[in-house]
Amino acid sequence: MLLAVLAAAAAAAFSGQVQPPGQIPMPAQPPSSPASTLNRNLVVLDPAHGGPDGGAVLGDHVLEKDVTLALAGRLRAALTAAGLTVITTRDADPSDPLSGDQRAEIANRTHAVACIVLHATAVGSGVHVYTSTLPPPSPDEDTGGGFASAYVPVPWEMAQAASVSQSQRLAGELTSAFTKNNLPVLAGQAAVRPLDNLMCPAVAIEIAPLLVPGEDATAVTDPNYQQHVVAALSSALQAWREHAGALEPPAPVSAENSNQEKAIAAANAAGLARSRALTVEQATGTPQKRPQ
Amino acid sequence: MIPRYQRILFWVLAGAILLMALVLLRGCEQAREKLTRHRDETPLAAPVATASETVHLALADDTDGSITLVEREVALPAEATARTHALLARLIAEYSYKNSTHPIESGPAVDDVFLLDLPLSLPVATGAGPAEQQPSAAQLGAGNDLAAEPHVPGGQLAVVNLHGTFADHHPSGIEPEMLTIESIIGTLYANSPRIEEVRFLVDGRPRETLNGHADLMRTYPAVSTATKPAPEAR
Numbered sequence: 001m002l003l004a005v006l007a008a009a010a011a012a013a014f015s016g017q018v019q020p021p022g023q024i025p026m027p028a029q030p031p032s033s034p035a036s037t038l039n040r041n042l043v044v045l046d047p048a049h050g051g052p053d054g055g056a057v058l059g060d061h062v063l064e065k066d067v068t069l070a071l072a073g074r075l076r077a078a079l080t081a082a083g084l085t086v087i088t089t090r091d092a093d094p095s096d097p098l099s100g101d102q103r104a105e106i107a108n109r110t111h112a113v114a115c116i117v118l119h120a121t122a123v124g125s126g127v128h129v130y131t132s133t134l135p136p137p138s139p140d141e142d143t144g145g146g147f148a149s150a151y152v153p154v155p156w157e158m159a160q161a162a163s164v165s166q167s168q169r170l171a172g173e174l175t176s177a178f179t180k181n182n183l184p185v186l187a188g189q190a191a192v193r194p195l196d197n198l199m200c201p202a203v204a205i206e207i208a209p210l211l212v213p214g215e216d217a218t219a220v221t222d223p224n225y226q227q228h229v230v231a232a233l234s235s236a237l238q239a240w241r242e243h244a245g246a247l248e249p250p251a252p253v254s255a256e257n258s259n260q261e262k263a264i265a266a267a268n269a270a271g272l273a274r275s276r277a278l279t280v281e282q283a284t285g286t287p288q289k290r291p292q
Numbered sequence: 293m294i295p296r297y298q299r300i301l302f303w304v305l306a307g308a309i310l311l312m313a314l315v316l317l318r319g320c321e322q323a324r325e326k327l328t329r330h331r332d333e334t335p336l337a338a339p340v341a342t343a344s345e346t347v348h349l350a351l352a353d354d355t356d357g358s359i360t361l362v363e364r365e366v367a368l369p370a371e372a373t374a375r376t377h378a379l380l381a382r383l384i385a386e387y388s389y390k391n392s393t394h395p396i397e398s399g400p401a402v403d404d405v406f407l408l409d410l411p412l413s414l415p416v417a418t419g420a421g422p423a424e425q426q427p428s429a430a431q432l433g434a435g436n437d438l439a440a441e442p443h444v445p446g447g448q449l450a451v452v453n454l455h456g457t458f459a460d461h462h463p464s465g466i467e468p469e470m471l472t473i474e475s476i477i478g479t480l481y482a483n484s485p486r487i488e489e490v491r492f493l494v495d496g497r498p499r500e501t502l503n504g505h506a507d508l509m510r511t512y513p514a515v516s517t518a519t520k521p522a523p524e525a526r
Binding site for chain 1: 464466504
């Protein structure tokens with residue numbers, strides 16, 4: 001049942017349908033356009049945690065879920081003012097928040113030009129930029145456009161693999177923007193959900209207290225600090241939107257026969273515990289099938 | 293002149309005191325006999341002196357998110373599982389020091405470490421009947437067990453079972469949690485060449501994250517996680 005729901009959700013991503021969270025997705029409709037492209041004006045923000053999951057405790061009675069929500073609100077306002085459409089996985093603190101898979105499902109339906117997962121911590125300094133630990137698909141894998149390669153099963157835990165290269169480019173641009181704005185930045189890879197499940201250029205941003213030698217630390221709850229981070233993020237995402245015109249849609253991980261086994265073996269080798277798989281359509285207008 | 297009833301009362305009380313003293317002494321003797329009877333008089337095992345050896349610890353640093361491989365002199369047991377457990381305990385102890393660059397609350401962190409040979413499934417002989425596939429108890433008892441078959445040395449999966457209190461009190465965040473995971477993996481890689489994969493449990497059960505961020509559901513490959521060169525030997 002869950003597999004069917006997730007498969008339908010992923011298929012809906014390619015058909016451009018967006019449904020509200022919590023609603024059972026409708027069966028995928030054949031896409032009207034054979035070519036799938038990133039929606040250059042759309043950014044998905046995922047304020048991490050929420051509800052009973054408060055995340056890290058940042059100082060006196062300040063929870064990470066509240067900081068990420070506030071940060072998402074500021075970033076949403078800045079991006080909307082810049083002409084971008086923003087979808088957030090939560091706008092409040094629901095008592096029954098969405099799971100990581102459900103958040104990824106929302107993002108995957110939109111084909112956004114960037115998916116930003118927001119975190120906060122009391123450890124470290126400045127801004128931390130993380131991408132998925134998944135390796136990008138090797139160039140010799142079959143991503144051609146023949147009929148045989150029309151059906152591309154992508155393990156749910158490897159959905160990000162096809163977009164890893166774009167995610168790393170996005171992380172590079174964000175890192176440069178933070179550096180230009182005199183913010184200490186730390187870039188790397190991290191095994192954090194739901195990064196591996198996102199089918200868009202995805203980056204996790206974690207803000208930490210701002211430590212400047214000789215000065216008091218600036219807490220992550222500081223409005224000026226948050227605005228500083230948001231300004232850098234907003235400018236970088238606007239620049240990324242311009243670059244996105246040259247981006248090709250993510251090339252799915254190869255699917256057919258040995259390639260499919262290779263993908264699953266790669267998932268296992270990467271330590272991916274869950275083995276459920278999705279069948280997603282490559283942008284060729286052909287109906288989807290599910291792996292046996 | 294002391295009244296007669298007072299003299300009688302005095303002697304009665306003195307007798308009662310004497311009687312109680314005798315009862316108390318008898319009770320003490322009985323308790324002592326009981327303890328003596330159940331005392332384990334097996335001599336203690338003689339302590340085994342283990343020489344210190346050089347190990348490599350992948351130490352994390354929160355300030356720049358780096359991991360540095362450093363050398364330490366540690367006395368470790370010879371048995372592989374106990375050795376790995378002691379190694380990780382030593383690693384986590386480094387983080388509880390006052391000037392640690394990756395401070396973690398002191399206390400027991402690693403409950404158990406299990407080392408499993410890879411692949412995890414036993415080989416099944418092809419073309420053999422059911423009776424031949426399953427070794428009998430007599431075969432196992434006669435020394436013809438599976439372990440006696442030629443064994444090709446291969447990799448191992450290290451299952452690290454963390455204490456729930458350690459996970460619950462670990463600093464929360466992507467950076468601190470990933471640094472702890474990478475520190476453990478880097479230390480295992482540097483000291484146990486047979487370990488190829490690492491999995492984590494918390495209180496014996498799978499857990500989604502260490503403390504809200506780092507994924508513990510996946511199997512991590514044992515690779516070098518050091519990002520900075522080792523400092524000069526002191």
